[in-house]
Amino acid sequence: MNRLRAAQWFDSKRGRATRMHGSQKYINRDLSWTEFNRRVLEEAEDPGTPLLERFQFLSIVASNLDEFMSVRVAGLREQLKAGFNKPDFTGYTQGGLLKRLSKRVGRMVRLQYKTYRELLRLLSKENIALASWDDLNGEQQEAMTVYFQEIVFPVLTPMAVDTSRPFPLLHNKELYLAVVLRPEGVEGPTQENGIYFAIVQVPSILSRTVEVTKRKGSRKNAYLLLEELIRVQIGQLFSGYATESVHAFRVTRNADLALNEEGAEDLLKEMEKELRRRRRGFPVRLEIEKGMSIQARELLMEELEVGEEEIFEIDGPLDLTFLSKFTGSLPNMEQLRYPPIEPVYPAAFDVSEDILSVLRERGDALVYHPYESFEVVNDFISEAAEDPDVLAIKMTLYRVSVNSVLVQALARAAESGKQVTVVVEIKARFDEARNIAWAKQLERAGCHVVYGLVGLKTHAKITLVVRREAGSLRRYVHVGTGNYNENTAKLYTDAGLFTCHPWIGADASALFNEMTGYSTPHDWRAFAVAPAGLRPRLYELIDREISCAKQGKPARIVAKINSLSSQPMVDKLYEASQAGVKVDLIVRGVCCLRPGVPGLSDNVRVVSIVDRFLEHSRILYVSADGEDEVFISSADWMSRNLSRRVELLCPVYDRGLRLALRNMLELNLQDNVKARELLPSGGYVRVQNEQPPLRSQFASSDIPLWKTVADAKDFT
Incomplete structure (x- = not known):
């Protein structure tokens, strides 16, 4: 330990040596x-x-x-x-x-808004502009005034702040205008008359960008921000007063829920109450437009009880999240977007319209989104809902899309008399309200809806279908790394396993029994389940690699996860590195491990890939003394996933599918276009080497997964 506390590494990328103390072992x-x-x-x-x-x-x-x-x-x-x-x-x-x-x-x-201004300049060259009021000619201004009077003005509510009208409750992350006024004929606010202050909410129900009528003969398409239009027309809301200043501001509140699950008689009602309380969370950030008047700034600080350290002065429009909807709706601009990738239906199931029969006759199947369509998951549930021999469907739902095909299929199954059990996680952050709505809809259809276990979020992604066949029952299972959400399945990379393997089926039944009823801990044959069993299973797999390394045998771990922040897991990986295990980590986001530190993590490499799709799959490979093992999981290696959630680690038994997933991991590790490598200092640099450029996400689309699987099966 003393050696570790005094460890020293040389950061060759930055050209300096750094002393590391005990607490500096971690990022x-x-x-x-x-x-x-x-x-x-x-x-x-x-x-x-x-x-x-x-x-x-x-x-x-x-x-x-x-x-x-x-x-x-x-x-x-x-x-x-x-x-x-x-x-x-x-x-x-x-x-x-x-x-x-x-x-x-x-x-x-500051970098964000510098980039924004540069992108606006480039967009202008494409004949699209976010204009200011002064950029418009008289005809355009007149048209915008009509739009304001007919569409915007009826929606606005001016809220004066004075002794008789207290400061209003400002909603979380909504856009407002702070208006400082003076009576007409009075030369500015004085010590005698004070200031007149009002707040106007920019209505989120209207589009943030308003298309402006084109100038005659012009090719340029101009758009005006809604707050800019309200600003120039603000006098219509305050007759008899002159406007001193109008500036935008926005409040970010504490949105973490403090749910009392133990004391709640009805978890659904308790969650609905907590969602209402979220609107009143204490402010943690006040964003104000650059140039806001001192009077308005001080009043907001006093009323919201924020200090200077919580204020962000913004040189540009507040809340740039509007850019997604704005640029996403621009027509005829395909040349300025990524080429479309149309997900294909998985080849394993393209041979038959009966998914369950494919699994019976041909064995396990793997799908990889977004290159392969999420429709196969919808079809799996829909087919089970319509099949008269299917007796029960059990499923976990964490984040569900609007108009979910899965929810509708589950409702149909329940209405037809099947036993349908759905574990809905209503504590999924920022999706609570939507999940509550789906839960109520499923209950009305006759589904048995369970809201998970007290104190734990249910984050496992699993579906179990029980079917009567030839006088016995067979279980069909889908296990995924991502949510059952057809929208995010087009944007996230995720893996899904379809199987009717008896061990996995038996474990799936036991898992649902634990989540919905009283059941003693199961003796898992295939799964490892958090909060009790996942961490020990990961330690067991790592310890086996450590043992191989100490015996001079090849030992390797490759893990693809979103985050690594659990100190015990980081320490275990340090132990593996010191034993000589080669550890490759593909961690998209948070990573508390310092790689490449002599005597601590010499054998650990960490890369992060940020590209067109959100890297979301959780995959683990261990060499297992020459008998490769591969697992897919719902869990990141964070304390909350390993200790405070129901998470699932599932083995992939089919040798060809294991090789396909390992190939996917190797592809990520070879990326030298969009991959960044984590330095011991905690910074990241783009991967640069002498190899031909390889962009793993695009390589994945060029080399279909099922082709990789077919080649792998030939090997077996």
Whole structure:
């Protein structure tokens, strides 16, 4: 341990040596997250990314930052207010971490808006402009005035703030205008008459961008921001008053829920109450438009009880998440987007319209989204719902899309008399309201709806179909790494396994029994299940590789996950590295492990891929003394996943499918276009080598998964 505390590494990329103390063995989780969002911002900055896609990445940066502030930063502020200011395992106190995060986020926001201005300039060259009022000619201004009077004005509600009208409740992440007024004929606010202050909400029910009528003979399409239109027409709301200033602002509130599951008689009603309380969460960030009047700024600070460290002055339009919808709706701009990838129906199931018969006759099947269509999952559930020999369907739902085909199929199955059990996770952050609505719909259809286990989120992604066949029962199972959501399945990379393997089927039944009833811990034959069994199983697999390495045998671990922040898991990987195990980690987001540190993590490499699709699959490969083993999972290697959630690790038994997944992992590790490598210092650099350019996400679309599987099966 003394040697580790005094360990020294040389960062060849940055050309400096660094002393490492005990707490510096780890990278702080929240600082690591800022590095991840910086990588997303790099995609917006990259001239090689199609222009409209660069706007999309800029929108994602803003959305990510909103969630980070409302959850992670809010949690730190809450701890600090409660007097808790002790170092975490990375050595940071809450107060010290908040100061460093404030600086990093401030730099990120400045880069974000610098990129925004550059992208607007490039967009203008494509004859599309976000215009200001002064850019419009008289005819265009007149048309916009008519639009304001007919469409916008009836929706607006001016809210004066004075002794008789208290400061209103400002909704989380909504856009407002702070208006400073003076009576007409009075020369500005004075000590005697004070200021007149009002708030106007920019209605989110209307489009944030308003298309402007083209100038005659012009090819340019201009759009006006809704808040700009309201600003120039604000006098219509305050007759008898002159406008001193109008500036936009936005409040981000603590959005983390404090649900009392133990004391709740009805979890559904308790969640609905908590969602209403979320609107009143304490403010953690106040974004204000650059140039806001001192009077308005001070009044907002006083009423919202925020300090200077919680204020972000923005040089541009607030809330850039609008860019996603704006650029996504621009017509005839295909040349400025990624080429479309049409998901294909998985070849394994293309031979028959009966999915269950394919699994009976041909064995397990693997699908990889978004290259292969999520329709096969919809068809699996729909087929089971219509099959008279199917007796029961059991399924977990974490995040479900609007108008979900799966939910409709489950409802039909229940209405036809089948036993349908759905474990709905209503605590899925920011999808709580939608999941409550689906739960009620399923209950009305006759489904048995369960809201998970007290104190645990149900994050496993699994479906079980029980079918009567030749006087006995057969179980069909789908296990996935991603949510049952047909929309995100087009945007996220995820793997799904279809099987009727008896061990997996038996474990699936036992898992649902544990989630829905009282059941003693099961003696799992295939699965490893959190919170009790997943971490020990991962340790067991890592220990086996350590044992092989110590015997001089080849030992290797390749893990693809979204986040690695559990200190015990990081320590276990350090132990593996020190024993000589080669460890390759593909971690999209947060990573608290420092790779490449002599004597600590010499044998660990960490890469992150940020590209067109969100890397979301969780896959684990271990060499297993020459008998390769591959698993798919719902779990990241975070404390919450391993200790406070129902998570699932499922083996892939088919040798060909194992090889296909291993090939996918190797493809990620060979990426030298969109992959970044984590340095011991905690920073990331793009992977550069002498190999021909390889972009793993695009290679995946060029080399279909089923072709890889077919080649692998020939090998067996």
